[in-house]
Amino acid sequence: MTSNYIGQPVSRVDGRAKVTGQAKYAAEFNVVNGIVYGFVVSSPIAKGKITVVNTRQALAQKGVLQVFTHENVSGLAWFDRSYKDQDSPSDGSPFRAFQSPEIQFSQQPIALVVAETFELARYAAGLIHFEYEVDEKLVAGLEENLDKARKPKTYKVPMAKPRGKAEDAYEQSAVKHHGDYYHGSEHHNPMEMHATTVIYGEDDKLIIYDKTQGVQNSQKYVKNVFGLSTEEARVISPFVGGAFGSGLRPQYQLYMAVLAALELKRSIKVVLTRQQMFSFGHRPATLQKIVMGASEDGKLQSIMNHAYTETSQFEEYTENIVNWSGYLYQCDNVKFDHQIVPQDVYTPLDMRAPGGVTGVYAMEVAVDELAYKAGKDPLDFRILNYAEKDQNDDLPFSSKELRQCYLQGAERFGWSKRNAEPRSMREGHSLIGWGVATGAWEAQQMPVRARALFSIDGKLVVSSATADFGTGTYTSMTQIAADTLGLNIEDVLFKLGDSSMPMSPLSGGSWTASSVGSAVYSVCENVKKKLFSLARKVENSPFANSDTEDVVFDGGRISLKSNPQVYLTMTEVMQKSGTNVIDEDTISLPNMLKQKFYSRYTHSAVFVEVKVDEDLGTIQVSRVVSAVAAGRIINPKTARSQVLGGVVWGIGQALEEDSVLDNRFARFMNHNLAEYHVVVNADVKDIDVIFVEEHDDVVNPLGVKGLGEIGIVGVAAAISNAVYHATGKRVRDLPIHLDKVM
Missing domain, CATH: 3.30.365.10 (Aldehyde oxidase/xanthine dehydrogenase, molybdopterin binding domain)
Structure with a gap:
């Protein structure tokens, strides 16, 4: 009997749900009747100003509920920190949809059509008439505009300090080389396009299914923009069909879906098209x-x-x-x-x-x-x-x-x-x-919280509000929990992707396994200590005079290292101690001193x-x-x-x-x-x-x-x-x- 799962090639615990279609993604939550659909209209110009918006023909279509543009959206709690608190990689003022007639980039979202069906929303979008004042003085192309290069106000990661005398050393070098190396822009194209489904509930409470690499990130953004409380905006994202960084920053369909849900008091779904996936960021040239x-x-x-x-x-x-x-x-x-x-x-x-x-x-x-x-x-x-x-x-x-x-x-x-x-x-x-x-x-490694619930039936549920966008987080965290507490992997369930779960940062930067894994390990160690403390106190306990280093947790048992035949099952410990559940919550922090x-x-x-x-x-x-x-x-x-x-x-x-x-x-x-x-x-x-x-x-x-x-x-x-x-x-x-x- 062994529960040593760390280092083993365990198949994905979420694999069956994915291949059978049981795994639901942001655009697949149809949990209410009467859900409506939003379709985004994109700007055909890159720079200028909208001078005329005519939505009459679109609104005249039976089943079209509203068209949101800069002319009828105002009074939101926009301010720069709405983005600054969201791990924004940039210094400046973030783009705000529908807040101005100004056009700042090609494919900028300029309207959201809401209708009873997706097909109708898409059709009505083509009926909106826009006129523009085009600014012909465009700046585009990296190599063509090097004369406009300047230092940024801040660097995301500070440049390393120079050392030595690089110019002099180069001149004295026996072998020399210089070259210009270029790559153009690249765009994120995960299989799942960005989407948000908002379920409108009583008292304006929202359940938001969003494609994101951080549910609490999206939640904080929505709260800041719309002035909502934590209870009024719950964000859920159990499965993500690839992201590669595109889900780090809240994308505009999230804002639009919440805006429409609150205004119309209806549940709504907004899905970007593949073409619109090229409209919200890219790897820079x-x-x-x-x-x-x-x-x-x-x-x-x-x-x-x-x-x-x-x-x-x-x-x-x-x-x-x-x-x-x-x-x-x-x-x-x-x-x-x-x-x-x-x-x-x-x-x-x-x-x-x-x-x-x-x-x-x-x-x-x-x-x-x-x-x-x-x-x-x-x-x-x-x-x-x-x-x-x-x-x-x-x-x-x-x-x-x-x-x-x-x-x-x-x-x-x-x-x-x-x-x-x-x-x-x-x-x-x-x-x-x-x-x-x-x-x-x-x-x-980042600070992360995790919660563990070990119940009298021998089942362990561990949770943290992290994300799994194909990285295998569900599986690796399940392995860490099972290994740490000595349980069979079938008795462990790891939950993620819900803003109501313990705090977790964005899933990115290759820090998830390190950060969330450390939190899962820590909280399971706490459960182990609590279990052993209970085991020592049960009547006629074989561990009454033992310390933690004297026992082994394995296969759902606690046994003596010196004599594996002396053991108690973990369920026995729970039953004999009259404990229905052990509930532990902990935070794991980087050891900065080390x-x-x-x-x-x-x-x-x-x-x-x-x-x-x-x-x-x-x-x-x-x-x-x-x-x-x-x-x-x-x-x-x-x-x-x-x-x-x-x-x-x-x-x-x-x-x-x-x-x-x-x-x-x-x-x-x-x-x-x-x-x-x-x-x-x-x-x-x-x-x-x-x-x-x-x-x-x-x-x-x-x-x-x-x-x-x-x-x-x-x-x-x-x-x-x-x-x-x-x-x-x-x-x-x-x-x-x-x-x-x-």
């Missing part, structure tokens, strides 16, 4: 100018990185982009700069590994180029410049098994068989290329093989090995899925995803899945994931690091480096289309 120097034997002497990123005209969005250049390798002379270029687009938004996937891409391609110039194997060059400490913060690592990632990944991939000469490896009409890159991401002395990161090494058709220039990623050091792995099955998903998206970033901005109209023209290309099954071949053993007793009590981001970091760079090895052409801007290698 980024240009990085990297200058590097090395000694004759390949030791890094100087690194300089000047980054330019886009933002909106009404907010300043920044990411942690340049710091990676001073973190990844040992170098005593480093200098950074990061400027923003305001444009007439919506504010960018966090997207999987924000800043990291961007900054590491440029740095890792530049490192590859410098390695070639120094006459070094790209992997040997990285190991030669291995950083034993975090020079940005001048701290030792809490753990770092990156060297093993390099070695184990190279062994699995067969790197030693690589011919270093570009265009030297072939297979029929295909040029074969092998590339490598380093990945890194912060290992963070953590402040260490730098905490997850690391990876990504090895890629590409096949490039010599005649057509088509590129296929035929093989990937991703070796990851992420502390203790709770569930290798769901963990592998996280890394697989990251690698797949990295393939998309490198070869396919490209939001095409027409600078004349400041409009993303390919705002649909027919023309915005994402990776499909045919694009994905062999992906091998290695989890390198790593022990870390600093990051949190479980020794767990996050996996959501690390899977994508470094992938695009490794592909780019492999394309160079295959073709001899160095491509420094993403995505790499066939015309760039022909």
Whole structure:
């Protein structure tokens, strides 16, 4: 009998609900009769002013209840902190729908039509007549507007301090390199589109089903905007069909659905179209100018990185982009700069590994180029410049098994068989290329509360208001709870996604397993202590003279370590002590006294093989090995899925995803899945994931690091480096289309 579930490849506990359709998403809650539907109208212009709104024809349609525009919406409790308290990544004044006739970006929502059916709402939307005063002085395109670049007022993550004398060291370097590295905007396209269903109840109390990565985040936003109490706005989100950062900030359909429900005193559903998924944020286009120097034997002497990123005209969005250049390798002379270029687009938004996937891409391609110039194997060059400490913060690592990632990944991939000469490896009409890159991401922990209810029937229910958007949180938290209390996993239920549950921050940044997991572990330890205290007090208890270290909790039993045949079942303890339920609530906090002395990161090494058709220039990623050091792995099955998903998206970033901005109209023209290309099954071949053993007793009590981001970091760079090895052409801007290698 064993209840050791941590580290086991347990299948998803929510899997059956998902594949049988029992799992309900935000747009699928039809729990009341008479629900109405909202359809959003988007602006066709990017900058200007609405001068005429005529809704008469739309309102004349039988079954159309209302059309909300800036002309009939006022008096809300809008103020900047409505967004500022919601982990907003930006400095400035957030966009407010229906509060002004001003148009600030293309596809801006300018009306909401509410009708008795979705089809009617959509039809009536086309009957509204708008006239505009168009401002032709548009600012669009990052590279075309570098003359408008400026420092932001604040950085989301402060730039690391420069060290040494980077310019002088560069001039004295025997091997020099400089290059410009660019990637365009990318848009979130999770399977589930953003949606909100609001159930209107008595006394204006609302139950809000929202697509979000933080139910309490959405709740706080709604409370601030509409002046509601916690009891008047309950937000529920048990299942999320992918988010990747798009659910961090409350999106405008949430505001519109609540607005309409309160005004009409009706339950309502508002679902964005796939085209409208391109209207509320994106990974920002980024240009990085990297200058590097090395000694004759390949030791890094100087690194300089000047980054330019886009933002909106009404907010300043920044990411942690340049710091990676001073973190990844040992170098005593480093200098950074990061400027923003305001444009007439919506504010960018966090997207999987924000800043990291961007900054590491440029740095890792530049490192590859410098390695070639120094006459070094790209992997040997990285190991030669291995950083034993975090020079940005001048701290030792809490753990770092990156060297093993390099070695184990190279062994699995067969790197030693690589011919270093570009265009030297072939297979029929295909040029074969092998590339490598380093990945890194912060290992963070946030304050989280969790509640545990252990009942007399031996069942445990643990809850926290976190989210699971495909990451496996339901499963991993169930495993931690079962393992900690020594229960069979079938006797444990983990609940999430309800604002009435114990406090949890947004689920993002790869901190959920670390943060929520620590809270689940802590609250289950409290239940264990309470159970043992009861067990010692029951009549004729075999544990009367025992301490907690003398017993084992396993398989629903409490038994002596010295004699496993001496035991009490947990249900016996509850029954004999006359206890129906043990109810524990706790908060888990980062151990700042311990953590402040260490730098905490997850690391990876990504090895890629590409096949490039010599005649057509088509590129296929035929093989990937991703070796990851992420502390203790709770569930290798769901963990592998996280890394697989990251690698797949990295393939998309490198070869396919490209939001095409027409600078004349400041409009993303390919705002649909027919023309915005994402990776499909045919694009994905062999992906091998290695989890390198790593022990870390600093990051949190479980020794767990996050996996959501690390899977994508470094992938695009490794592909780019492999394309160079295959073709001899160095491509420094993403995505790499066939015309760039022909």
